[in-house]
Amino acid sequence: MLYLQRKADVFLEKWRREENKKPLIIKGPRQVGKTESVRRFGEKYYESLIEINFVEEPKYKLIIEDGFKAEDIIKNISRIDPSKKFVEGKTLIFFDELQEFPEIATALKFFHVDGRFDVVCSGSMLGIQYKRIESNSVGYKTDYQMYSLDFEEFLWAKGYDGAFVDELLEHMQELRPFGELTKNICEGAFLDYCILGGMPAVVREYIQKKTFEGSLDTQRQLLADYKEDIRKYAEGMDQTRILNVFNQIPVQLAKDNKKFQISKVASGARFKDYRGCIEWLDDAGMVNLCYCLHFPELPLKGNYDDTKYKIYFADSGLLVSMLDDESQEDLRANKNMDVYKGALYENVVGEALVKEGYDLYYYKRDDSTLEEDFFVRTASALIPVEVKAVNGRAKSLRTLITSDKYPDITYGIKFISGNIGHSDNIYTFPYFCAFLLKRYLKTVGTSKEGGVK
Numbered sequence: 001m002l003y004l005q006r007k008a009d010v011f012l013e014k015w016r017r018e019e020n021k022k023p024l025i026i027k028g029p030r031q032v033g034k035t036e037s038v039r040r041f042g043e044k045y046y047e048s049l050i051e052i053n054f055v056e057e058p059k060y061k062l063i064i065e066d067g068f069k070a071e072d073i074i075k076n077i078s079r080i081d082p083s084k085k086f087v088e089g090k091t092l093i094f095f096d097e098l099q100e101f102p103e104i105a106t107a108l109k110f111f112h113v114d115g116r117f118d119v120v121c122s123g124s125m126l127g128i129q130y131k132r133i134e135s136n137s138v139g140y141k142t143d144y145q146m147y148s149l150d151f152e153e154f155l156w157a158k159g160y161d162g163a164f165v166d167e168l169l170e171h172m173q174e175l176r177p178f179g180e181l182t183k184n185i186c187e188g189a190f191l192d193y194c195i196l197g198g199m200p201a202v203v204r205e206y207i208q209k210k211t212f213e214g215s216l217d218t219q220r221q222l223l224a225d226y227k228e229d230i231r232k233y234a235e236g237m238d239q240t241r242i243l244n245v246f247n248q249i250p251v252q253l254a255k256d257n258k259k260f261q262i263s264k265v266a267s268g269a270r271f272k273d274y275r276g277c278i279e280w281l282d283d284a285g286m287v288n289l290c291y292c293l294h295f296p297e298l299p300l301k302g303n304y305d306d307t308k309y310k311i312y313f314a315d316s317g318l319l320v321s322m323l324d325d326e327s328q329e330d331l332r333a334n335k336n337m338d339v340y341k342g343a344l345y346e347n348v349v350g351e352a353l354v355k356e357g358y359d360l361y362y363y364k365r366d367d368s369t370l371e372e373d374f375f376v377r378t379a380s381a382l383i384p385v386e387v388k389a390v391n392g393r394a395k396s397l398r399t400l401i402t403s404d405k406y407p408d409i410t411y412g413i414k415f416i417s418g419n420i421g422h423s424d425n426i427y428t429f430p431y432f433c434a435f436l437l438k439r440y441l442k443t444v445g446t447s448k449e450g451g452v453k
Contacts, residue, residue: 001204004149007153009040012041013045020450022108024144027146027210030158030225031222038120039065047090049091050084050094051096061101064107094120105141108159148317149200151352152436172429172442186430192206194344197315197317198316199222217334219317241340242277244265251312288312289310296382300375344389353374353376362374373386373387394401415426
């Protein structure tokens with residue numbers, strides 16, 4: 001099977017070289033490639049890989065019946081399967097589908113103290129169970145968040161290397177427009193990425209077939225799996241309400257006012273009845289919540305209204321898979337990204353920001369005279385980020401930059417279907433540069449104006 005290079009590979013190698021390393025927990029939604037990455041890592045660097053999947057082999061839940069000490073657990077694993085070899089200093093123990101058996105997290109402390117074996121845990125839906133896992137293993141674990149492929153990983157899958165990505169970043173830093181060839185290559189790849197999303201199963205099929213053939217079927221199967229997870233894991237919650245919210249996301253993103261309105265989910269729906277449902281989807285890693293700021297100023301933490309938010313899908317492929325048949329045809333045959341009033345572009349940029357480590361915030365003045373899609377920050381500046389379906393005037397962005405009311409804002413970023421540009425402290429980049437925003441701001445963000453001349 002074609003292996004897709006992931007950023008998690010680099011993290012795992014770095015973790016392996018740490019002295020006195022703690023057991024690692026890899027979090028992330030289902031089917032984003034966690035198991036595949038850990039298995040490949042284990043096979044590459046260890047003499048023995050002990051893989052235990054608590055969904056496929058529930059009998060291994062008995063390994064703690066003699067307690068949580070490493071030696072007792074290893075003894076019980078060997079009793080169940082004597083062929084598993086524990087070679088000191090050369091063995092990786094991989095507990096997969098941790099959400100099915102969060103109790104094993106208690107053993108992480110004892111494995112760390114024991115020190116003879118490296119331990120990695122992984123599982124989908126971990127956000128749901130994470131309070132239990134956290135209390136069982138506090139202070140004795142390292143966490144890593146994994147997502148579906150970002151655009152950089154998608155470029156790797158298509159054969160472009162780090163030097164190509166570095167060149168894109170240099171263009172941004174120098175505010176040097178892309179040549180026609182590079183621009184066409186990146187725009188084409190980005191359109192394909194928007195349509196496919198970043199789920200490994202979908203991307204792998206596309207890379208191998210070099211067409212979209214079968215991609216929609218795979219996306220819809222993933223969507224069905226996500227809905228099945230809601231039915232399976234939403235214990236004590238109203239599963240119908242969670243599904244209603246999930247199904248409403250594309251409908252509400254299609255509106256000019258993209259703020260999520262509970263009243264539209266069902267007749268008589270009230271916020272207090274649905275709040276837990278939305279938090280559940282967020283914890284499960286299925287969606288990204290973008291909160292409305294009280295006012296566009298620093299700090300961002302605590303400066304937002306937790307009752308006002310936009311909901312984006314954590315992977316744009318989920319949004320695409322929920323489009324109606326006519327929109328599907330328009331999107332795949334004509335590459336018409338304007339379906340759903342530019343919601344797909346906004347979803348993809350929001351997704352890119354989250355995968356770079358940003359939380360999502362937007363702002364809309366109560367009188368609706370000023371609205372901004374996203375905000376990010378550097379150490380000293382607040383930077384508004386606008387996603388334009390067409391490269392027109394950015395009235396709100398200009399107001400935020402020029403008005404004395406917003407002293408934390410001195411420049412802004414605009415993503416468009418076009419080339420690199422700079423005017424009046426607005427830095428314009430093609431959509432396909434969104435995944436590089438954090439790296440760009442790290443090198444230029446200390447400048448008052450925000451760009452390298």
